[in-house]
Amino acid sequence: MSIFKELNLKYPIFQGAMANISDAKLAAAVSNAGGLGIIACGSMDKELLKEQIKMCKKLTDKPFGINLMLMSPYVSDLVDLVIEEKIRLVTTGAGNPGPYMGKLKAAGIIVVPLVPSVALAKRVVRSGADAVVVEGTEAGGHIGELTTMALVPQVVDAVDVEVIAAGGIADGRGVAAAFALGASGIQAGTAFLVTKECGVHDNYKKAIIKAKDTSTTVTGRGTAAPVRVLKNKMAKEYNRIIKEGIDLIRLEYLTLDSLKKAARDGDMENGSLMSGQISGMITEEVSCAELIEKMFSEFKTVVKNLGKNHG
Amino acid sequence: MSIFKELNLKYPIFQGAMANISDAKLAAAVSNAGGLGIIACGSMDKELLKEQIKMCKKLTDKPFGINLMLMSPYVSDLVDLVIEEKIRLVTTGAGNPGPYMGKLKAAGIIVVPLVPSVALAKRVVRSGADAVVVEGTEAGGHIGELTTMALVPQVVDAVDVEVIAAGGIADGRGVAAAFALGASGIQAGTAFLVTKECGVHDNYKKAIIKAKDTSTTVTGRGTAAPVRVLKNKMAKEYNRIIKEGIDLIRLEYLTLDSLKKAARDGDMENGSLMSGQISGMITEEVSCAELIEKMFSEFKTVVKNLGKNHG
Secondary structure (H helix, E strand, O other): OOHHHHOOOOOOEEEOOOOOOOOHHHHHHHHHOOOEOEEEOOOOOHHHHHHHHHHHHHHOOOOOEEEEEOOOOOHHHHHHHHHHOOOOEEEEEOOOOHHHHHHHHHOOOEEEEEEOOHHHHHHHHHOOOOEEEEEOOOOOEEOOOOOHHHHHHHHHHHOOOEEEEEOOOOOHHHHHHHHHOOOOEEEEOHHHHOEOOOOOOHHHHHHHHHOOOOOEEEEOOOOOOOEEEEOOHHHHHHHHHHHOOOOHHHHHHHHOOHHHHHHOOOOOOOOOOEOOHHHHHOOOOEOHHHHHHHHHHHHHHHHHHHHHHHO | OOHHHHOOOOOOEEEOOOOOOOOHHHHHHHHHOOOEOEEEOOOOOHHHHHHHHHHHHHHOOOOOEEEEEOOOOOHHHHHHHHHHOOOOEEEEEOOOOHHHHHHHHHOOOEEEEEEOOHHHHHHHHHOOOOEEEEEOOOOOEEOOOOOHHHHHHHHHHHOOOEEEEEOOOOOHHHHHHHHHOOOOEEEEOHHHHOEOOOOOOHHHHHHHHHOOOOOEEEEOOOOOOOEEEEOOHHHHHHHHHHHOOOOHHHHHHHHOOHHHHHHOOOOOOOOOOEOOHHHHHOOOOEOHHHHHHHHHHHHHHHHHHHHHHHO
């Protein structure tokens, strides 16, 4: 059975987990709008996440998901928490969720790891993943090398679970393209960042609205953790330091709280403004419901026109 | 009028220009199969191209195109030649074809520049381009930064000419995705490289057939001419030299004839094995006709299924 049906979602869309951004309020708004809201744990400890889950349950009676960042020191505690809280779906990032799979699956939780390659997709499916999110390098934040267009069909051919496409999807055309490539659903991040229910600083939203197609760059390309951000002073400085030979202490100092600087303080110079290549397609702030409704009505139109012109 | 109709093509597909690879024989085979074959001039002089055009005209009575590499020292002569030879369509790469536009258009030639960004797309359309090829970073050979998924809709929204999508397209799913994103046609390179009519060395074709999703890398990322190739000794050495600080003389020495080494000699260690991220999807050598027929029959199936499931 499709996980979208299992969760009884009106629309096959996940809201991508963005650390320090995807909180209870955003997740609840997405779930109320018919998609699946997802709270990003980032580096939250058990207490902090518990608060967020409590808040989200107050704001929606629909299912929502939790994203576990596998490099977090609290991940084991958080796994226990999502089981206690009867969360329906967990996405995972930054690694192989293998060690927690047994526990999560035994509790009946749907586990959907994010994968950047065919090899990792196969590995997580072997260890029990119910679906995979395949994220292209056009996405904002932490990225892999392969693009959505190239990676989605290769993963679809390699595994027998549902594939959710992420990266480069801002409207109904992107949704249709993802389904054409073989995806069963999509995940959007940047598009949800510029919604009324998203709590990031207005400067951050305005920077994305102002951005064009070439406004993003990748910090740390060639290191273990490349990140797509809007070009700014921080990104330039980061890549200058890397070019001089990676100096981990200076990089740590530079990126210390850089996400919070962007999201909470609206510091457009020193903040890490994670954002995808579709930033140029985002022209206004809308509600989550408006975004999703428009995306999927446009999707239907695109499919109809494809059938009319090429059926 | 659609340029595909104007050329009376059976299928809206261009064969991408690959220097030292896309010759008269390959172009004629693609044109005979219902697409548009394109001869890549690379660094050919007028005499060499004249021979190629003569050969191509012998092999097909269908229209074919010429790709002008704008950094070639012979480009002005080649422009005169394509006019003399009454070539129907010219694609251009590596720059702005502005200076030659007037002459080409006056001769009734359809001009289709390859663009990596919205800004360049707008500029070439202002100077008279009839359509644009939008190529994503997943493509083989010389690449830009933006992916097909992110770039195609942004260019479609920005210009009022037809957009041809390139990069990441190996089968009917990719064709359908490209059309969903707003393209009017597609261009494929890597897929045509592994065809019976393509004259590259067997080792090169076998390397692509053996490749998986993660088998490509980019040489010269961050320089003026990043190139996507299959990972090998040459690519590793190239990027090692760049990391040490770019030494143009050593790079020149390293890449001297590297394309020819790959295409003609089948040197898998020192050759530049340009190839796209869809290399992992190519599993056998077929004829150009088989490739195109399969691609577009699969395209129809994908469109039909989209309509059935989401119409």
